[in-house]
Every structure is written in structure tokens, then in C-alpha cells.
Amino acid sequence: MGKTGQTIFLKNKPRIIGNYSLVGSKEGNGNFKRYFHKILDDDMQGEKSFEKSERQIAIQVVEGAIDDAGLKKSDVDLMLSGDLLNQIISSSFAARELKLQYLGLYGACSTMALTLGVGAVLVDGGYVNKVTCSTVSHFSSVERQYRYPLELGNQRPPTSQWTVTGSGCTILSDKGSDVCLTSGTIGKVVDFGILDANNMGAAMAPSAVSTLLSHFKKTKTKPADYDLIVTGDLGKLGSEILLDLMEKENCPLGENYNDCGQMIFSSSQRVYQGGSGAGCSASVLNAYIIPKLQSGELKKVLFCATGALLSPLSTQQGESIPGICHALTIEKEEN
Amino acid sequence: MGKTGQTIFLKNKPRIIGNYSLVGSKEGNGNFKRYFHKILDDDMQGEKSFEKSERQIAIQVVEGAIDDAGLKKSDVDLMLSGDLLNQIISSSFAARELKLQYLGLYGACSTMALTLGVGAVLVDGGYVNKVTCSTVSHFSSVERQYRYPLELGNQRPPTSQWTVTGSGCTILSDKGSDVCLTSGTIGKVVDFGILDANNMGAAMAPSAVSTLLSHFKKTKTKPADYDLIVTGDLGKLGSEILLDLMEKENCPLGENYNDCGQMIFSSSQRVYQGGSGAGCSASVLNAYIIPKLQSGELKKVLFCATGALLSPLSTQQGESIPGICHALTIEKEEN
Numbered sequence: 001m002g003k004t005g006q007t008i009f010l011k012n013k014p015r016i017i018g019n020y021s022l023v024g025s026k027e028g029n030g031n032f033k034r035y036f037h038k039i040l041d042d043d044m045q046g047e048k049s050f051e052k053s054e055r056q057i058a059i060q061v062v063e064g065a066i067d068d069a070g071l072k073k074s075d076v077d078l079m080l081s082g083d084l085l086n087q088i089i090s091s092s093f094a095a096r097e098l099k100l101q102y103l104g105l106y107g108a109c110s111t112m113a114l115t116l117g118v119g120a121v122l123v124d125g126g127y128v129n130k131v132t133c134s135t136v137s138h139f140s141s142v143e144r145q146y147r148y149p150l151e152l153g154n155q156r157p158p159t160s161q162w163t164v165t166g167s168g169c170t171i172l173s174d175k176g177s178d179v180c181l182t183s184g185t186i187g188k189v190v191d192f193g194i195l196d197a198n199n200m201g202a203a204m205a206p207s208a209v210s211t212l213l214s215h216f217k218k219t220k221t222k223p224a225d226y227d228l229i230v231t232g233d234l235g236k237l238g239s240e241i242l243l244d245l246m247e248k249e250n251c252p253l254g255e256n257y258n259d260c261g262q263m264i265f266s267s268s269q270r271v272y273q274g275g276s277g278a279g280c281s282a283s284v285l286n287a288y289i290i291p292k293l294q295s296g297e298l299k300k301v302l303f304c305a306t307g308a309l310l311s312p313l314s315t316q317q318g319e320s321i322p323g324i325c326h327a328l329t330i331e332k333e334e335n
Numbered sequence: 336m337g338k339t340g341q342t343i344f345l346k347n348k349p350r351i352i353g354n355y356s357l358v359g360s361k362e363g364n365g366n367f368k369r370y371f372h373k374i375l376d377d378d379m380q381g382e383k384s385f386e387k388s389e390r391q392i393a394i395q396v397v398e399g400a401i402d403d404a405g406l407k408k409s410d411v412d413l414m415l416s417g418d419l420l421n422q423i424i425s426s427s428f429a430a431r432e433l434k435l436q437y438l439g440l441y442g443a444c445s446t447m448a449l450t451l452g453v454g455a456v457l458v459d460g461g462y463v464n465k466v467t468c469s470t471v472s473h474f475s476s477v478e479r480q481y482r483y484p485l486e487l488g489n490q491r492p493p494t495s496q497w498t499v500t501g502s503g504c505t506i507l508s509d510k511g512s513d514v515c516l517t518s519g520t521i522g523k524v525v526d527f528g529i530l531d532a533n534n535m536g537a538a539m540a541p542s543a544v545s546t547l548l549s550h551f552k553k554t555k556t557k558p559a560d561y562d563l564i565v566t567g568d569l570g571k572l573g574s575e576i577l578l579d580l581m582e583k584e585n586c587p588l589g590e591n592y593n594d595c596g597q598m599i600f601s602s603s604q605r606v607y608q609g610g611s612g613a614g615c616s617a618s619v620l621n622a623y624i625i626p627k628l629q630s631g632e633l634k635k636v637l638f639c640a641t642g643a644l645l646s647p648l649s650t651q652q653g654e655s656i657p658g659i660c661h662a663l664t665i666e667k668e669e670n
Binding site for chain 1: 341343383384386387412413417419420421422423424427428430431434435436437438439440441442443449453456457459460462463480521522523524525526644645646647648649652654657659
């Protein structure tokens, strides 16, 4: 941005020194079964409401990442978090329990990239040393807020995605690891007029195109330069739309492209287009992608979390669904 | 934070190069009548819903500030915004219309300090050149979301505050003005167990104490070092609680303390404890405080926006109201 167009370059390469993922039982039976740090037996965790359980997940994932980094809570300078519930209460109430300085962000399902991106800038610029970047979603609290009460037993349309009960937290620091963030592109809001809250992949795909094209241009990279280009949760249909649109832009994504929503559930789990929710890309990033970077199996990843910036209220007032996508380059440094 | 405790020091002093305020007709009849840049005759502005009108305000205030700075929209690198509506739709949909890169933040009524603070870090670190920092609230959309439908004609309790229909936008840049941000303190979530959504001032005052004490300590300043210490919207009761609590902490605030919620309406306007809402501190900052810094009548201001991080859902589930406060030092540079 400014001098550099819309991409931010992180000269000091903020390091990933801790990561943690926590998912519900359905997600725990999916494709990343053996990667998640913790799988819940009971999505309610003995709490009285889905929302209170979601908050517990938001707390546990930050504590898990702090442990993973070998830190104490008092070592953390700032907690960056956001979620899908109205007024991001899961994050705010988690911050209350954790007693950390707190910066709340909202980017719907793009929130993991938003917290990581803002955290990376704060660390890169030397303003703070250690930040937690996290987000959470819970299938049951989201369904009843955005769509229908579960008790209604609504039939799910074939374009629908399954909101992930899950969460991820990444800890960034100025030193202490060879896995680092090197650049990021903050997206524009793009709206192609999709009106159906059960077709979010189609609503978000054009914003991913916009951000990907900017990111490639400003960083002077091409799709083949990345071992993995992964979108947040476009799902199967949204991913196909993205692949088509990128082809039309003469910037085809190759075999190295995938989508967290498409990856998280197995085909036998009957979730139609795949997973969605802020916790989808957050849990896959922290359970699978970051460890693969740590082990060296992946060297350079473009993590593009996508968000549908709708509200039940905007839908009721006849508005279409705006999408946004924020992209981050995560690399393993060469020795 | 980190090396510096929880306060961020802005070495390059991001400059305020544009500011704009826009309020509803009731606010326009209050104490800052002659300071607001624009006063609406009709809070609906011909739109079909309060929410659509709120979005128009969010758009107009950013455009107004861009004009004030003598810029074009294409000069702006990034729009930082948040608001009180579920999923911050006023901000997201405004960003869609404005076609700007967009970073969404949520801090309830503390949002003006949050967007300014994050924007200041992005400019200070050289990541972007020009950012818009804004927030908005609308009495009618907020009342029906957080409390009761207006049509119900509920009686307002004496501890209540009146949500401001209003908005403010500040443009930060790396150069171009002698009014600048020099430091900021991101707050912790503090909860003293207030359960009454009509008593937000009391809920937020303890968080202001926490942030003020940290800010004074880390910046090695005392209350008398500021020409004005101004909280967001504690209102009359909340401000009295803050003054009491600061006295008990042996850090009394003096005559230079005031509160935007207390200042915005005149005593004849029958709003009980005063104004509230994200647009309260945002409009007072941009209409009154920044111009007084520009003219030199104020030299050093501590702007402490406070937020109540509740949701109707958290209240319904029996939760108390957590508060947060973010503080920013805004100064006029000596020649």
C-alpha cells in the first residue's frame, strides 16, 4: 500500500513460535484427525449454551498456543482475536478471562489472516514482542445466529457449507523460529451480488481473485512460486469458481492450490461443499500447515483467508453478500 | 507492551491531515452545534431503514475527511473502521461502496481509538502512507439492536445514556501536519460485574482507570501534563465514578478532565447521563478536539475511548458487561 501498492512487506519477518488447534468431534473425524492438537468429545463441554462453550474454546486455544511456545501468560504483550458472534463476544469474553491486553478484529471467516496480519505488523515494527493471533467458530452458535435454530431441523441446500466447530491460535514473536511471515495483502470488499447465505463460496471467490492478483503483482511472484496456495473456506464450489476466474485472468492456480473448507472434512461426512467458519482456516493452518512448514515439507505458503461480511440483518434488508480476502506469505527460512 | 510495557510509542509521530464529523439533528442542537462539519436534517436521509442510513453516514464521513485532507480516494491506502451493528455491517458495506482496502475492527464505543491506534502503527512503521480511521453509530439502529424497538416507547432509566447518531473520521499520514499521535495504550478487558445494559458508564469506568494508570506510568506523565484528558462516553455518572476511582489510586484527574458523553448534549436535552455510542467520542474528537489542537488552543490531549463489550446475547445469558479503554496521546508539535 502507498509506496508498495496494497501489499505490506515485513522486513523483520515475524516468527511463528507457537501454534495450537482445537476442534469439535465431527471435525476431529475428518481428514486432519491426527493433526489437531485437541479434539473435543462434547461440543458443549458441560457449558449451558453453545456460546459459552465457544468462549471456552477461544480461551483454551490461546492457552494451548502459549504452552506450545513455552511461554507464560505474562510473557504475552497482546491478544488479537475476533469471531463470528455478534459483537465478537467469544473473543472479548475470552480476553476478560485471560486478562490480556486485547485488540478485537472482525473479518468473518477471514479473521485468522486479519489477526495474524495485524499481529505481524505490530511485531515487525518492534511495537510488541509477543502476540497471540486467534479466532474461533462453533457450528451450533453460528447456525442459530446466521441461519435457523438447529431444533427446526432445516434441510441443508447442496451449495451449503458446514460451519466448523474449531479454533486456531498462532503466536508471533520477533525471534525464536525459522517459520516466518514475509508479506501480506489486505483485501478490498468485493460484491458480485450473491444473495443466498447458503452459497458463501460463490460470494467470496471474487474477493480471493482480487487479493491474489494484487499479492502476486506486488510481491512479484507467480502461483508456481508457492508450495501451497490455500484459501480459507470457499468450499468445493467456491474453489472451482476461483480456479475458473483465475484462469480467465491468465493467472491459473496449479496443483499447489487447495482450500481449507474443501480439505477439512472427509467425503463420507456429507457436508456438501465442505467446511466454513472462522475456525476452519484457523484450525487447518495451526494443525497442519504450520507444522508442515516447521518440518520443512512446505517451504512457502500463501494463506488466503476469505470472509463473507454479511449479517442476518443485511440479508433481511435485501442486501447481497460482500466478500473479503486477506493473504499472507508464510515461509520457512533457508539455513 | 513488551519492552515498553503495554504502551506503544510512535517514534515517527503519524500526522492528522484530515478530519470530519457528521451528526444527527439532536446532536446538532447540542453543545458542539457550531463545530460539527455536517448536521443531518433527517436521520433517515431518505433511506428505507435506520441501518441503511447509518451506512450512508459511514460513507459520507470518510469522503468528508478525504476532502478535508485535500486528497482523492485513490490516495488512500487503507480504510480502518468498525461500528456497533452486528458483524460491523455499516463499516463493511461502506468499504464496499468506497472500494478501499479495508480492515475491520470491533471495540464497541472504544472503536475510534482502536481504528486510530492501529492506523497510527501502520503509518508509523512505514507500512502505509495514508489511512482513514473512522466509526459510526445511529441512535435508532442501536436502540433496536441492543435494547428495545423504538415503537415500544420504553421509559428510559435515569442511569441511561443516549446513543449518538454520529460519526467521525480522521486521516493519518506520515507527513503534512503538526498535529500528531505520539503514543497509545491498548487496554485490558475489565469487568466489575455490572449487569445493567442501561448503566454502561459504571461498567466502563474501571477499564478507563486501568488504561489511564498504565498510560501515565509507561509514558512517565501525570494528569497535569495534558491540557485535556477526555474519556469516550462514560457519561455523567461514569465520569464521577472514574474521578472517584482515580482519586483512590492517588492519581486524581483535575479540571482538565472531561468526557465526550458528558460534553456532547446540552443540559436541556434531557438525555440523563449524556451521550454514548461509537460516534460520540468520534464526532467530538473530529469536530472539536482536533481543530483545537490545530489552532493551538490545546497542545497535548489524552483521548481515552471506552467500550462496553456486551452483546444482547451475552446479557440474555446472564453475563455482566466487560469494559475496555484504549488511550492515545495526541499533540501539537512545537515549532
